[in-house]
Amino acid sequence: xxxxxxxxxxxxxxxxxxxxxxxxxxxxxxxxxxxxxxxxxxxxxxxxxxxxxxxxxxxxxxxxxxxxxxxxxxxxxxxxxxxxxxxxxxxxxxxxxxxxxxxxxxxxxxxxxxxxxxxxxxxxxxxxxxxxxxxxxxxxxxxxxxxxxxxxxxxxxxxxxxxxxxxxxxxxxxxxxxxxxxxxxxxxxxxxxxxxxxxxxxxxxxxxxxxxxxxxxxxxxxxxxxxxxxxxxxxxxxxxxxxxxxxxxxxxxxxxxxxxxxxxxxxxxxxxxxxxxxxxxxxxxxxxxxxxxxxxxxxxxxxxxxxxxxxxxxxxxxxxxxxxxxxxxxxxxxxxxxxxxxxxxxxxxxxxxxxxxxxxxxxxxxxxxxxxxxxxxxxxxxxxxxxxxxxxxxxxxxxxxxxxxxxxxxxxxxxxxxxxxxxxxxxxxxxxxxxxxxxxxxxxxxxxxxxxxxxxxxxxxxxxx
Numbered sequence: 001x002x003x004x005x006x007x008x009x010x011x012x013x014x015x016x017x018x019x020x021x022x023x024x025x026x027x028x029x030x031x032x033x034x035x036x037x038x039x040x041x042x043x044x045x046x047x048x049x050x051x052x053x054x055x056x057x058x059x060x061x062x063x064x065x066x067x068x069x070x071x072x073x074x075x076x077x078x079x080x081x082x083x084x085x086x087x088x089x090x091x092x093x094x095x096x097x098x099x100x101x102x103x104x105x106x107x108x109x110x111x112x113x114x115x116x117x118x119x120x121x122x123x124x125x126x127x128x129x130x131x132x133x134x135x136x137x138x139x140x141x142x143x144x145x146x147x148x149x150x151x152x153x154x155x156x157x158x159x160x161x162x163x164x165x166x167x168x169x170x171x172x173x174x175x176x177x178x179x180x181x182x183x184x185x186x187x188x189x190x191x192x193x194x195x196x197x198x199x200x201x202x203x204x205x206x207x208x209x210x211x212x213x214x215x216x217x218x219x220x221x222x223x224x225x226x227x228x229x230x231x232x233x234x235x236x237x238x239x240x241x242x243x244x245x246x247x248x249x250x251x252x253x254x255x256x257x258x259x260x261x262x263x264x265x266x267x268x269x270x271x272x273x274x275x276x277x278x279x280x281x282x283x284x285x286x287x288x289x290x291x292x293x294x295x296x297x298x299x300x301x302x303x304x305x306x307x308x309x310x311x312x313x314x315x316x317x318x319x320x321x322x323x324x325x326x327x328x329x330x331x332x333x334x335x336x337x338x339x340x341x342x343x344x345x346x347x348x349x350x351x352x353x354x355x356x357x358x359x360x361x362x363x364x365x366x367x368x369x370x371x372x373x374x375x376x377x378x379x380x381x382x383x384x385x386x387x388x389x390x391x392x393x394x395x396x397x398x399x400x401x402x403x404x405x406x407x408x409x410x411x412x413x414x415x416x417x418x419x420x421x422x423x424x425x426x427x428x429x430x431x432x433x434x435x436x437x438x439x440x441x442x443x444x445x446x447x448x449x450x451x452x453x454x455x456x457x458x459x460x461x462x463x464x465x
Contacts, residue, residue: 011049011092014070018052018094021062025053036075036095039082040142041427042343042389048075048089053097057173057181057212060096064210065179067094067456074177075458076206078119078145082152083344084425086205090460096210098147104128105213112218113170113187118147118211134218137162140421141327147211153203155421157323160246160379161253161285162219164421169202173213177452187215200447205423206458208451222285225253226295227319230302231277231309235259235362235374238278239355241302242378246351250297252379254283259362261373262329269332270325275309280378281326283319329375333388337371343387343397345404345427347411348420351381357414358383361407368403370396382420409434424462432463 018026027033028050037047049072054060067074073093080087089095101117104125108114109132116125123143125136138149140156148154150172155164162168171185185191185198201208232238238257245252257280258266264276280302284294299310313319334340349357358374365372365385376383385407387400408418408431418424418431433441444463448455455465 011070011072014066014072014094015050017066018050018063021066022052022054022059025055027051027053035080036077036087036097037089039080039085039087040342040344041083041085041425042341042391043085043088043426046088046090047092048073048095049092051077051095051097053100055100057175060098060210060212061175061179061181063094063096064175064177068178068454071454071456073456073459074206074210076118076147076151076210078148078151079121079143081142081144082148082425083422084419084427086152086423086425086458086461088426090426093456098145098210098212101147101212107132107134107218108187109134111187112220113215114218115213115215116146117213118145118150120146122146122149129218133221135221136168136216137219138165138168141330146214146216150202150211150214151205152423153421155377155380155382157254157256157283157326157377159377159382159421160255161251166199166202168217169198169214170217171215172198172201172211174201174209174211176209177454177457182209185215203423205425205461207448207462208457210457222287222291224288224291225283225285225314225316225319226291227254227281227283227313227322228295229274229309229311229322230280230282230307231275232280232302233277233306235278236355236359237305237307238280239358239378241280241305241307243351243354244301245298246379248297248301250294251284251286252282252294252298253285254281255377255379256281256326257358257374257376257378257383258326258329259374261371262333262375265332265336265373266325266329269335270328272325274311274325277309281322283323329373330386333371333373333386337388337390339390340388341391343389343400343404344384344422345387345407346376346382346384346420346422347407347416347418348380348382349411349414349416353414353416354378354381354383357411357416360410361385364403364406364410368399370399370403372400372403377420380420381416426460429462429464
């Protein structure tokens with residue numbers, strides 16, 4: 001090695017090696033690095049040393065092998081919509097951007113499954129499927145990548161009927177920490193063949209390997225779909241209606257709660273005129289007769305809890321308008337306080353404790369003096385609060401941290417979890433030991449050490465090492 005080469009630091013030498021392989025698809029531009037060092041969360045950016053735009057599983061494997069040889073961290077990146085700091089490069093390193101790996105590789109209509117590259121987004125997949133009569137149901141709101149949704153075990157508005165990513169991933173292609181390409185699962189709907197590696201990687205947030213391909217379950221589009229919004233006198237009434245709807249076995253496809261604060265913000269932002277009351281957004285799927293029966297049963301239950309102002313939407317354009325308002329809630333909240341940032345947190349509790357947890361959290365928010373409206377996929381006991389804060393107000397930020405801590409502790413005390421769908425990242429790391437205990441944390445650490453002995457795969461996330 002020449003004297004000039006010997007003076008190059010390890011990251012610089014690695015970047016040269018990556019550029020010799022990928023050319024202009026390796027970027028060290030400050031703007032690109034900053035973009036890839038943050039998601040949608042309140043966490044400050046932590047940029048990588050370089051960003052590589054991969055085109056294939058083989059390229060990802062080659063990148064990881066170089067990083068492994070240099071003991072350099074590897075962070076996978078999809079669309080940057082994570083909410084708990086999953087893409088922050090805590091120790092620098094190389095970010096692998098998978099967004100250009102965006103091919104639908106196969107669709108098996110008869111078996112209701114497909115295989116996609118990690119960079120395909122959920123909207124792109126459903127657009128591709130539009131002529132088949134099939135769709136992929138997991139809908140976290142943002143147009144996230146399938147790889148990112150798999151890595152964070154994402155959920156969303158349809159989870160109460162169709163399940164989360166945990167239930168809808170059949171198999172994976174993963175690049176391990178050593179750069180080996182691993183395939184898990186099969187297209188069969190069940191298997192008893194060995195360890196369930198597929199679901200070990202689902203929700204691992206890139207800490208065990210880089211997911212490059214995903215096999216997914218698909219579903220037929222229902223004959224009839226009906227959506228509605230329904231108003232309630234308070235959050236507890238809406239939550240109690242949800243509990244009884246689930247306990248009665250009504251197969252509601254979506255059931256979302258938005259409190260009055262969010263409804264007021266949505267009206268201002270989306271130019272709608274919904275009643276500014278605590279509200280459920282719902283959708284029913286099935287046959288025409290089946291949907292009519294579901295609607296009637298829900299109507300009877302909800303009126304016992306003071307429901308009013310039913311607005312139904314059967315046409316696709318009307319349904320899209322209704323759900324667009326719900327999906328715009330975060331941006332509507334930001335518009336209430338221009339310049340604010342959203343501190344987004346979520347918890348999930350057993351459905352029987354949902355009303356208590358939401359009501360107590362709402363009272364806690366009121367006492368805090370913060371603007372922190374509640375929204376949730378309440379059909380499976382999961383709800384969120386977005387605490388809108390002035391990023392320069394340290395006192396307000398400290399109050400938000402305390403409110404989040406109390407919200408999590410309340411959910412855990414009720415038999416719930418610190419996160420139903422946002423994942424751990426760096427934001428919820430502090431709650432893991434209280435939720436799982438020392439023994440379970442030790443088991444997670446052992447798995448991490450076995451699969452990633454040099455701790456290069458997205459270090460600093462999920463579990464302390």
